Amino acid sequence: MYQYDPYDQTIVNERVRQYADQVCRRLSGELTEEEFRPLRLQNGLYMQRHAYMHRIAVPYGNLRSDQLRMLARIAREHDRGYGHFSTRSNMQFNWIKLEETPEILRKLASVQMHAIQTSGNCIRNITADQFAGVAPDEIVDPRPWAELLRQWSTFHPEFAWLPRKFKIAVAGATQDRAAVQLHDLGIYLKRDADGEVVCSVLAGGGMGRTPILGTIIKEDLPWQHLLTYCEAVLRVYNRFGRRDNLFKARIKILVKALGKDKFSQQVEQEWQHLKDGPSTLTRDEVQRVAQHFAPPPYEKLSDTDASFEKHLLENRAFARWVERNVHPHRVPGYAAVTLSLKPGAMWKYQPPGDVTDTQMEALADWADAYSFGQLRVSHEQNLILANVKKRDLYTLWEKAREIGCGAPNIGLLTDIIACPGGDFCSLANAKSIPIAQAIQQRFDDLDYVYDLGELSLNISGCMNSCGHHHVGNIGILGVDKDGAEWYQVSLGGEQGNASALGRVIGPSFAADEVPEVITKVIDTFVEHRVDDKRFIDTYKRIGIAPFKERVYAARQSAHA
Numbered sequence: 001m002y003q004y005d006p007y008d009q010t011i012v013n014e015r016v017r018q019y020a021d022q023v024c025r026r027l028s029g030e031l032t033e034e035e036f037r038p039l040r041l042q043n044g045l046y047m048q049r050h051a052y053m054h055r056i057a058v059p060y061g062n063l064r065s066d067q068l069r070m071l072a073r074i075a076r077e078h079d080r081g082y083g084h085f086s087t088r089s090n091m092q093f094n095w096i097k098l099e100e101t102p103e104i105l106r107k108l109a110s111v112q113m114h115a116i117q118t119s120g121n122c123i124r125n126i127t128a129d130q131f132a133g134v135a136p137d138e139i140v141d142p143r144p145w146a147e148l149l150r151q152w153s154t155f156h157p158e159f160a161w162l163p164r165k166f167k168i169a170v171a172g173a174t175q176d177r178a179a180v181q182l183h184d185l186g187i188y189l190k191r192d193a194d195g196e197v198v199c200s201v202l203a204g205g206g207m208g209r210t211p212i213l214g215t216i217i218k219e220d221l222p223w224q225h226l227l228t229y230c231e232a233v234l235r236v237y238n239r240f241g242r243r244d245n246l247f248k249a250r251i252k253i254l255v256k257a258l259g260k261d262k263f264s265q266q267v268e269q270e271w272q273h274l275k276d277g278p279s280t281l282t283r284d285e286v287q288r289v290a291q292h293f294a295p296p297p298y299e300k301l302s303d304t305d306a307s308f309e310k311h312l313l314e315n316r317a318f319a320r321w322v323e324r325n326v327h328p329h330r331v332p333g334y335a336a337v338t339l340s341l342k343p344g345a346m347w348k349y350q351p352p353g354d355v356t357d358t359q360m361e362a363l364a365d366w367a368d369a370y371s372f373g374q375l376r377v378s379h380e381q382n383l384i385l386a387n388v389k390k391r392d393l394y395t396l397w398e399k400a401r402e403i404g405c406g407a408p409n410i411g412l413l414t415d416i417i418a419c420p421g422g423d424f425c426s427l428a429n430a431k432s433i434p435i436a437q438a439i440q441q442r443f444d445d446l447d448y449v450y451d452l453g454e455l456s457l458n459i460s461g462c463m464n465s466c467g468h469h470h471v472g473n474i475g476i477l478g479v480d481k482d483g484a485e486w487y488q489v490s491l492g493g494e495q496g497n498a499s500a501l502g503r504v505i506g507p508s509f510a511a512d513e514v515p516e517v518i519t520k521v522i523d524t525f526v527e528h529r530v531d532d533k534r535f536i537d538t539y540k541r542i543g544i545a546p547f548k549e550r551v552y553a554a555r556q557s558a559h560a
Contacts, residue, residue, distance in 0.1 A: 001062045001374060002147050002292045004112045011155070012109045015116060019043050020102035027099060044115030045101055048424045052096040054104060055118040060128040060146040060170070061089035061377040065364040068375060070111045072360035078104055083360070084420060085341065085353045087468055088125050088167070089377040090118055094424050116154060121162045123153040123234075127169045129177045130338075130378040133293060134386045136330045140172035140189035140197050144290040145226065151289075152227050152279065159234050163241035164249035166234070167206075179379060181205050181213045181499040182471060184251045185233060187226070197223040203233055203263065204255030207465035211501045212252040217264040223286070225271075227279040232271035236263070296372040296387060301333025303390075311394040320450060321397050321408040329386075335393060336386045338378070339363065339400055340407040342415050345444050347404035349437040352418040353381030362403050370396055379468075380417055382410065407446075413455045413522070414440050417468055421461030421478060422485065428461030430478025430485035435459055435514055442515040443522075452522065455535040458493070471495040473535050474521060475502045476514065487514050491521065491547055492539050505548045517551055524550045 004012070019039070026036040040046075044055040056071070071091055075083045078100050079093040086092055096104070108114055117124060126149050128142040129135065149168060153159065159166070171178040172189035180186035186202035199221040205214025221229055233251075240258075242248045255263045312319045327336040342352050355363075363383060367375045370392050376384035383405070388396060400406035409415045416439065419425065421432025436459055443449050458472030469475035475490040486508040493502030509517050524547045529538045539547075 001064065001143070002059070002289065009109070009112070012112075012114050012116075015043070015114065016102065016105045016109050019105060023098060023102050038120070040101075041119040042116070043101070043105065044118035045096070045098075046119065047426065048094065049422075049426050050424070051094065052098055052101070053424065054093045054096045054101060054115060055086070056091040056093070056108060056113060056115050057118050057125050058089050058091060058377050059150050060126055060132070060143055061130055061379075062143065063375045063377065064111070065367040065373045065375070067111045067113055068360050068364040068367070070107055070113070072357040072364070074104055074107060075360065076357040082354055082356045084351070085355065085377050085381050085383070087379045087381060087417060087419070087466060089127055089379055090125055092420070094420065120160075121164050121166075122160055123156065123162075123166045123168065126150050126153070127167075127178055127183075127379060129171050129173060130376045130384050131177060131327060131336050131386065132172070132376075133295070134329050134331070134334075134336050135173050135177075136328050137174040138172055138330070139174065139191055141293060142170040142172040142178075142187075142189055143293045144286065145172075145187070145189060145223075146170045147289050147292070148227065148281065148286070149230065152230075159238065162234070162238055163243050164246070164251075166237070166251065168230075176496050176499075179468070179471065179495045179499070182207060182468070182495065183214060185230060186214045192220060199223065199226055201229060201233070203267075204252045204260075206250050206252040207468060207470045208250065209247055209463045210252065211465070211470040212256060213499055213501065214252075215255065215260045217260060217267060224281045225275060227281060228274040228277060229267070229271055231274055231279060232267045235270050236266045240266075295331075296374075298331050298334065298387070299389070301389065303332035305333065305389075305391045308390045308393055315394075317408070318394060318397055320446075321406065322393065324408045324412065324450075325410045326393060331387075333390055335388050335390055336384060337388050337393070337396065338410045339383045339385065339405040340409055340415065341382050341405065342409060342440070343404035343407050344409070344414060344440055349440045350404065351420070351433045352416045352436055355383070359403050359405060362399070363405070366396060366399065380415065382415070409446070409449065411454050411456070413443055413449050413452055413457055416440065416457050416459060417472065418459040419461050419466035421459070421467075425461060427464060428478060429463075429480040430461050430487065430511070432459045432461040432467060432478060435476060435478075435487065435511065438515045439518055442519060452526070453532060453534055456493075456495075457518070468495070469493070470501050471499060472502065473539070474518065479508055481508065485511055487511065489514075489517055489521070489551075491544055492536070494536050503544055505544060506552055520550045521547055
């Protein structure tokens with residue numbers, strides 16, 4: 001993965017010194033809160049309901065073991081012994097004291113981490129496929145290109161004050177595991193007939209109050225022009241994006257208002273001023289970055305391992321974990337492993353994405369022992385060891401179960417995606433965590449959940465959609481109803497190549513009704529499924545009506 005050079009380290013160190021001075025001036029009263037607010041936001045510091053929240057950047061979801069150990073140390077010394085991985089693969093600490101934030105940033109800088117551009121109307125953390133570099137279906141490794149975009153966008157003076165925040169995702173495999181279509185700017189990498197990297201560029205995707213899938217505005221863009229074309233997109237957005245209305249300021253509103261063709265034309269016109277300019281990529285520059293993502297020193301192994309196969313045959317629980325949490329690898333004898341941060345009853349239904357300092361330190365040790373010292377964070381709020389020998393899988397599974405990271409539920413109903421919601425976030429209309437925990441408790445029978453098959457459930461505490469509820473097969477949105485917390489349910493969302501936005505089934509529900517509502521949705525699915533199809537396949541076949549009828553039957557009877 002990418003290593004800072006002296007120039008990178010100097011920039012981050014200088015930012016820490018600058019911010020430390022700003023904090024001193026705020027604490028002394030020299031700066032008012034209004035004056036300090038944009039300064040702290042530039043360093044990822046939010047004021048939440050009860051305390052400051054500090055958001056730490058994890059570029060394209062890649063972490064080294066020493067970086068995870070530092071996050072564990074910060075959780076222990078400056079928070080309450082845990083952190084939270086968000087759907088943008090960032091780390092969030094929820095109980096931070098303002099006077100300690102400069103020291104937090106100093107500690108992060110010592111392991112090549114920072115909180116720059118994790119907030120504000122700028123280009124945010126760039127995300128990518130969690131299986132980049134190891135997936136058998138990969139065409140182009142997206143990590144070097146994500147890193148080039150990160151270096152280009154960090155401190156870019158022209159895009160420091162955009163109309164609204166701006167999110168980019170990059171993918172380079174046949175299957176989209178980065179939710180590219182749900183981003184302000186999405187990039188699919190592929191190869192042309194000559195083997196050269198080319199890009200399909202999408203614009204105008206996003207969730208929030210007005211969910212929209214991105215649309216392709218440029219096909220087969222040569223790799224040399226990736227940065228110049230992205231710059232043209234951002235210039236058009238910066239110039240014409242709404243600044244008079246916070247709810248209409250995202251690029252998706254501009255693309256929708258202009259139409260794809262007119263927006264593309266404006267980008268093309270702007271690009272003519274930038275094409276072949278200073279930001280044009282060269283092979284030397286691409287190679288400079290790509291060398292940091294060279295394959296690790298894999299051993300030459302057989303793709304079958306006798307001890308692994310034996311454990312599969314003899315241990316049903318292990319076999320189930322392998323089926324759900326272990327993924328194919330392009331190198332024989334290796335596998336990628338997703339370690340669930342949704343542990344269920346054993347760890348008292350720990351909130352989705354939360355991880356304790358003890359867990360982080362154990363995970364860092366496993367990264368060193370089994371995966372070349374590296375980890376990945378997925379936007380599904382789980383952690384991945386991408387390079388595990390098959391012969392080590394059984395030992396890893398046993399260790400994971402001991403610390404609550406061994407649940408065999410990846411891609412299943414209890415692998416819930418959820419934002420922190422009203423327990424922490426000052427923007428939330430309702431709590432997310434108690435709803436996630438109540439659903440996990442209702443469906444704590446692993447055999448039953450396993451038999452249901454692939455089924456995603458996403459929860460957001462407000463219309464900002466940090467829990468990606470729009471693309472959950474089952475989506476839950478917290479809404480304010482006369483000062484009370486209620487929950488709207490949608491069905492039919494999907495991420496990936498066939499991305500789709502869910503449809504709201506009807507009026508919202510009180511918090512204590514939600515587990516029973518989800519039970520009725522699942523019961524309807526079970527009754528109508530054919531040939532063990534996925535939930536989304538059944539939904540597409542029968543439509544929303546049977547689910548809606550079952551869920552609201554009791555209410556209709558009461559009013560009859």
